[in-house]
Each structure stands twice: as C-alpha cells, then as structure tokens.
Amino acid sequence: MRQRALLDWWASERRDLPWRRTRDPWLVLVSEIMLQQTQVDRVLPYFAAFAERWPTPEHFAQAELSRVLAAWQGLGYPRRARNLWRSAAIITERHGGRVPADLNDLLALPGVGHYTARAVQVFAFGIDTAVLDTNVGRILARWTGRRLARAEAQRIADDLVPAGESWAWNQAMMDLGAQVCSKRDPSCGQCPAQPWCAWAGEVLGSEPSGQPDPAERSAGVSSRQAPFEGSDRQARGRLLAALSGDSLPTERAAAVMGLGHEEARARRLVAELIAEGLITGTGDRLRLG
Incomplete structure (x- = not known):
C-alpha cells in the first residue's frame, strides 16, 4: 500500500520542527504565514519568539503594528506580518478569539489562500484534506509522469490522504519533497515511492531517457524568483x-x-x-x- 510505505519511511526520517509539536490553531497559522516563500531555517527563531510573545490572537491583535513589523524584520515579505496582525483582529472580533476550521472562514482572513487554509485545517484540526505546496506539487507530477493543472493536482492529492491520518500524511509528503524528491538531484534510488513513480522509472532506466522533469511548471510548483539584488x-x-x-x-x-x-x-x-x-x-x- 502506497500510503503505508510512505508513512513507515516518515516514521524514521521525519524532521523535528517546533510547529509540529503543537495543534494550537493560532500557532499553526503563525507558522504557516511565516513559512510562505521562506525557508524553514530562517523561520525557526522567529516562530519561537512570536509564540512566546504573542501566544493568542488576542495578544497579537492588541500589539502595535509597528512592534509587529519590527519583530518581523529579517523574515522578509513584511506584508505577511501586517496580514497576520489583521487576521488576529478578525479572529478576535468575529470568531471569539478562536481560529476557525471552516475553509471559507479561513480564506476570508487576509493573506490566507487555499494552501494556508488547508494547512490549518490539517495541522490544527486533523481534517482529511491535502495540502498542495511546491513539494507536494513536484511529487505528484513526478508520480504521474506529467504536468498537472491545479484542480487535478488537488484532486489527486485529496484522494491519496488516508482517512484519519491527514496530519502525518501531509507532513510525510512535505518531508519527502524536502529531503528526497528535491527539485535538483532527487535521490530516486532511496525514495520509498520509487516503485510507483513514473519519473523515477525514466531516471533510473538503463538508458538516459532525456525526458524533461514533469514538475516544471506543474501545479503548486513555484517558479524561480527574480534576483533579489537591486530589486x-x-x-x-x-x-x-x-x-x-x-x-x-x-x-x-x-x-x-x-x-x-x-x-x-x-x-x-x-x-x-x-x-x-x-x-x-x-x-x-x-x-x-
């Protein structure tokens, strides 16, 4: 069974990240906003500081925006801090200080798109849905051996989620993409998904296939960012x-x-x-x- 093979691999290879040690919906939301377009290593110290300083939406909503922006300095994309601050006010005023679990309520928060909303649903509330980020999009394209439109990629991702195990499954998919099925130099020979991956069959074949990576320009896969210097x-x-x-x-x-x-x-x-x-x-x- 595909799901069990991947979950068994993840049981021994999982990354220990601080936001994985909590199911608090507010802290999950904070981590997901911070992780938007930002590497894990950069987020680690900021998440710990924010969690200690502003442990609830009410605390955060009461903070002056200037202090929030100053604390965010160095994490990049400061509009995310402003959006999180505005979201905290909405959560406090409209939802009694509790981050909502409903998809539409989450999407109504500033700066929260489908990826972030689903991530909160999964990692805070254990809802059986799939999180389609750049790692998962890359994996699905390679498994199927073709580029995927967003709706199709989301459907395939949702269908793969084992009932009652959405938290572990989505974390496993993300870790597989970060540690094994990477953008460059994927370790196909060590991948637990190699037996059913269409692209791995091409890569590991006896003759060079010359086939392009199906993950290029596929749904959920981020494109190369413009140079930062001088921007x-x-x-x-x-x-x-x-x-x-x-x-x-x-x-x-x-x-x-x-x-x-x-x-x-x-x-x-x-x-x-x-x-x-x-x-x-x-x-x-x-x-x-």
Whole structure:
C-alpha cells in the first residue's frame, strides 16, 4: 500500500520542527504565514519568539503594528506580518478569539489562500484534506509522469490522504519533497515511492531517457524568483529595517534604500509602503506602521 510505505519511511526520517509539536490553531497559522516563500531555517527563531510573545490572537491583535513589523524584520515579505496582525483582529472580533476550521472562514482572513487554509485545517484540526505546496506539487507530477493543472493536482492529492491520518500524511509528503524528491538531484534510488513513480522509472532506466522533469511548471510548483539584488524587495527591506529603530526624515528614504540616483523609484516605493499600511508618513518623517 502506497500510503503505508510512505508513512513507515516518515516514521524514521521525519524532521523535528517546533510547529509540529503543537495543534494550537493560532500557532499553526503563525507558522504557516511565516513559512510562505521562506525557508524553514530562517523561520525557526522567529516562530519561537512570536509564540512566546504573542501566544493568542488576542495578544497579537492588541500589539502595535509597528512592534509587529519590527519583530518581523529579517523574515522578509513584511506584508505577511501586517496580514497576520489583521487576521488576529478578525479572529478576535468575529470568531471569539478562536481560529476557525471552516475553509471559507479561513480564506476570508487576509493573506490566507487555499494552501494556508488547508494547512490549518490539517495541522490544527486533523481534517482529511491535502495540502498542495511546491513539494507536494513536484511529487505528484513526478508520480504521474506529467504536468498537472491545479484542480487535478488537488484532486489527486485529496484522494491519496488516508482517512484519519491527514496530519502525518501531509507532513510525510512535505518531508519527502524536502529531503528526497528535491527539485535538483532527487535521490530516486532511496525514495520509498520509487516503485510507483513514473519519473523515477525514466531516471533510473538503463538508458538516459532525456525526458524533461514533469514538475516544471506543474501545479503548486513555484517558479524561480527574480534576483533579489537591486530589486524593489531589497530597497523596501532596507527602508523597513532602518525604520525598525526609529523614524526617518522622508528626504533620506532614497539614500537608505540605496536609490540615491533614482528619486522617482524611491518615491514610488515609499508611496506603496504607505498604501499597504507598512509605514506612515507624518509631516516630513516616516515611521513603521
């Protein structure tokens, strides 16, 4: 049985991660928001700090956004912190301080898409559904030997979930993708899924197949990100980092962002950050939140 083979492998190869030691829906949501487009190693210290400082949605909703953004500094994509802060307020006001289990209620929270909503359902509430992230999308494409549209990939993933074991199964799939069925240099010979994987049959064949990886551009599989150096993301991050210590004269924003010769671009980025609620402009000074 495929499910049992993978679960048996995972029993000895599982990663010990702090968010796997809790079923608290709030802490699960915090971890999933942090893990969006961010590597596990970077998230580890932030998750521990946030869990201790803001252990409930009520605690987090009462915090000043500027303090939240300052604590988030270095984790990247600060709009996620703002979305989590807004979600905490909604959870407190509309759901009595309890993270909802209903899919539509979860999707109504800022910054929560289908992946994050399903992750909360599975890892906090044990609901029998599948979480389709980049690792799982890659695995499914390789197992079937073809690119998959999102709806089909989600259906296949849902059908594979063993009844009553969604928590372990989804964790096992993620670990398989992170540790064995990696994007580059997958260890097909050591993979517990090798016997039923269509792509492994191609890779391990006696003759080079020349077949492209079916995971490329398949559903759930992330594409290569644009370079960070010189990007708007880098410039925005520099300004937010500077503001985490104190306010800043507006006229210094371009220099802080490394855009001293690109005043128009600097003004655009400042305006975007203000519109997103990540900074405020009062008089001639800029501040977090």
